[in-house]
Amino acid sequence: MKISPFKVEEWMNRYESGALYDLTTTCIKPLTINELCGKSGLSVFDIPLTYGDITGSERLKNNIKSLYTQQELNNITVTHGAIGANQLIFYSLLEKGDEVVCIVPTYQQHYSIPKSIGADVKLYFLKEENNWLPNLEELSQILTSKTKLLCINNPNNPTGSVIPNWLLQDIVELAQKNNTWILSDEVYRGLNLVGNPYSISVADIYEKGISVGSMSKTYSLPGLRLGWVCAREDLINEINHQRQYNTISVGILDDYFASIALENKNWIQERNFNIMLSGMKSFTDWLTKEPFVECVIPNGGTTALVKYKKSMPSRELCRRLQNRTGVALLPGETMEMEGYVRIGFCAIALKSALEMFSEFLHQ
Numbered sequence: 001m002k003i004s005p006f007k008v009e010e011w012m013n014r015y016e017s018g019a020l021y022d023l024t025t026t027c028i029k030p031l032t033i034n035e036l037c038g039k040s041g042l043s044v045f046d047i048p049l050t051y052g053d054i055t056g057s058e059r060l061k062n063n064i065k066s067l068y069t070q071q072e073l074n075n076i077t078v079t080h081g082a083i084g085a086n087q088l089i090f091y092s093l094l095e096k097g098d099e100v101v102c103i104v105p106t107y108q109q110h111y112s113i114p115k116s117i118g119a120d121v122k123l124y125f126l127k128e129e130n131n132w133l134p135n136l137e138e139l140s141q142i143l144t145s146k147t148k149l150l151c152i153n154n155p156n157n158p159t160g161s162v163i164p165n166w167l168l169q170d171i172v173e174l175a176q177k178n179n180t181w182i183l184s185d186e187v188y189r190g191l192n193l194v195g196n197p198y199s200i201s202v203a204d205i206y207e208k209g210i211s212v213g214s215m216s217k218t219y220s221l222p223g224l225r226l227g228w229v230c231a232r233e234d235l236i237n238e239i240n241h242q243r244q245y246n247t248i249s250v251g252i253l254d255d256y257f258a259s260i261a262l263e264n265k266n267w268i269q270e271r272n273f274n275i276m277l278s279g280m281k282s283f284t285d286w287l288t289k290e291p292f293v294e295c296v297i298p299n300g301g302t303t304a305l306v307k308y309k310k311s312m313p314s315r316e317l318c319r320r321l322q323n324r325t326g327v328a329l330l331p332g333e334t335m336e337m338e339g340y341v342r343i344g345f346c347a348i349a350l351k352s353a354l355e356m357f358s359e360f361l362h363q
């Protein structure tokens, strides 16, 4: 199978580890095992390292179920991160010639995997003037009864936009009218900055809604490599059928730590919300005094998409900035958004890094 290079991941593999100030990050300072287990007083040393329950333990699935209103254990399967979840969904649903509409910018998996399967992929670009939200009228011109699958990412990476519940309902109605599945990548669900931290999940409001979740962002445990899919039972069965070939299980330790984290989600969320608020303050303070940039302020997630006023391709800008200052940003081109950079506003030492970015812009 031929597939396009995953531009964001390739860039980060090359530049992230050498950065002094890593603003490419989408994660909120990952938790240590001591921080996680210290709260519960549990020891992991006596756990036999078996595969564990193949599609996720009952304990873990019950904890995942508690994040939704309409899911039962047989609507859930556990995967190698959200990246594993997305891939399994595409392999389970799509065939050559199927039509897919993908709302961009987003995680590249959502259009490159369908393309590699031979699907006819139509990209719908979010616009800054719509606050990076889909416009229903425009979307309804692209999404038709031929569309098998619509891919959305809510809250959105890289823009930090959060689809309001009323608009999500409208999108669901449009999909329902056209008998279209919706894959909603919800890895940043629980990280809304305004109102309820958790938006409605598509799997809870639509029979053909597929929700993907993960421990990586909201629960600060990217090293667990644990995600999940919530969907109709027949699709979960198909995913489990595909899953036999590339997963077996996520491993008993990942399952165990994820259960502990979800049982302790209140303090993790409080911790993360405080990091987000303080990052957002440094970020917005910087925006108001930096004339070389413009940005729609994120309502959630961990990243912002920033337009810069300098005539330089984004890859070149990021390369030069990092060479000169050690500050790593993600070039917009890697997300089909030339002229922009992505900034992780929960990054460590954000304030100093933004000041260095400003100095660079003013040179």
Ligand SMILES: Cc1ncc(COP(=O)(O)O)c(C=O)c1O
Pocket: 026, 080, 081, 082, 083, 084, 106, 107, 153, 157, 185, 187, 213, 214, 215, 216, 222, 226, 227
């Ligand atoms: C939108 C989106 N989906 C999926 C992933 C992959 O998440 P995971 O670490 O759970 O595999 C990422 C990672 O950055 C992401 O931003």
